[in-house]
Amino acid sequence: MSVLDLCCGKGGDLPYKWRQAKIAHYVGADLSKESIKSAKEKHEDMTHKISINLDKRRNDRFAEKAFPAIFIVQDAGDDNEQNLIDNILKKEKSLQSITSKIMFDIVSTQFAIHYMFESQTKLRAFLRNVTDRLEEDGVFIGTTVDADRVVCKIREAGSAKNLTVGNDYYSIVFGQDTFKKRDSAFGIKYYFYLLESVGKTAFTDGRPIYVPEYLVPFEALIEMALEYGLVLDKKMNFHEYYEKMSQTENTKKLY
Numbered sequence: 001m002s003v004l005d006l007c008c009g010k011g012g013d014l015p016y017k018w019r020q021a022k023i024a025h026y027v028g029a030d031l032s033k034e035s036i037k038s039a040k041e042k043h044e045d046m047t048h049k050i051s052i053n054l055d056k057r058r059n060d061r062f063a064e065k066a067f068p069a070i071f072i073v074q075d076a077g078d079d080n081e082q083n084l085i086d087n088i089l090k091k092e093k094s095l096q097s098i099t100s101k102i103m104f105d106i107v108s109t110q111f112a113i114h115y116m117f118e119s120q121t122k123l124r125a126f127l128r129n130v131t132d133r134l135e136e137d138g139v140f141i142g143t144t145v146d147a148d149r150v151v152c153k154i155r156e157a158g159s160a161k162n163l164t165v166g167n168d169y170y171s172i173v174f175g176q177d178t179f180k181k182r183d184s185a186f187g188i189k190y191y192f193y194l195l196e197s198v199g200k201t202a203f204t205d206g207r208p209i210y211v212p213e214y215l216v217p218f219e220a221l222i223e224m225a226l227e228y229g230l231v232l233d234k235k236m237n238f239h240e241y242y243e244k245m246s247q248t249e250n251t252k253k254l255y
């Protein structure tokens with residue numbers, strides 16, 4: 001399998017998810033230079049550890065091999081023709097000898113679709129990036145915030161809590177009551193804080209840094225994704241997913 005990881009961050013999925021899945025090729029893209037640098041280092045470290053392992057078990061034909069990876073700093077929600085991931089890949093030196101169109105079996109976007117809901121233009125550019133090089137029977141796997149749960153939690157907290165929910169590790173703050181009937185599914189902004197969040201210092205002047213994110217009205221995502229040829233296969237809340245997967249031996253071991 002070949003994987004295009006859009007918004008790959010620091011490459012947290014490299015050593016576990018993708019290695020476990022025994023993929024053949026990987027391309028990771030992220031807006032943050034810092035995160036791409038960390039992801040590259042993680043891949044090098046992983047490759048190094050695996051080669052040490054291979055040396056030790058030279059005769060072990062089941063010894064795992066690292067997969068080749070390419071990392072690019074790129075906005076996955078840019079609609080400028082020049083900056084589409086598709087076009088950026090064409091410029092990659094290591095890919096230039098490949099004459100046929102480079103396609104992926106899987107496009108993965110973990111914990112980042114909410115950034116694309118800033119505007120319809122951004123989501124469209126993102127979906128184009130997802131589908132431009134996805135094989136005919138390829139799969140897109142994404143995870144994002146469950147908007148229904150967030151709205152439900154905010155409502156439960158009541159206005160006395162200033163439209164804020166969270167605990168010691170995270171908080172979500174809405175600037176205003178944005179849940180009234182709206183014309184658009186886009187730009188429903190809230191501020192999110194996660195302890196030790198990716199690429200961010202947790203505190204400045206003793207105060208946590210909040211990053212803007214956008215609610216993902218799921219129906220709007222599915223509707224637009226369909227325009228790009230993506231048909232919904234499965235949708236599950238993490239809690240349900242955990243309940244289900246923690247019951248089976250194989251996935252329990254992975255967890």
Ligand SMILES: C[S@@+](CC[C@H](N)C(=O)[O-])C[C@H]1O[C@@H](n2cnc3c(N)ncnc32)[C@H](O)[C@@H]1O
Pocket residue numbers: 006007008009010011012013029030031032035074075076077078109110111112115198199
């Ligand atoms: C919460 S992190 C998730 C990282 C990684 N997918 C993971 O699961 O560990 C979100 C990532 O999305 C990246 N990101 C946000 N907007 C982006 C965009 N428009 N294009 C590319 N990356 C973006 C951020 O830089 C950050 O690394």
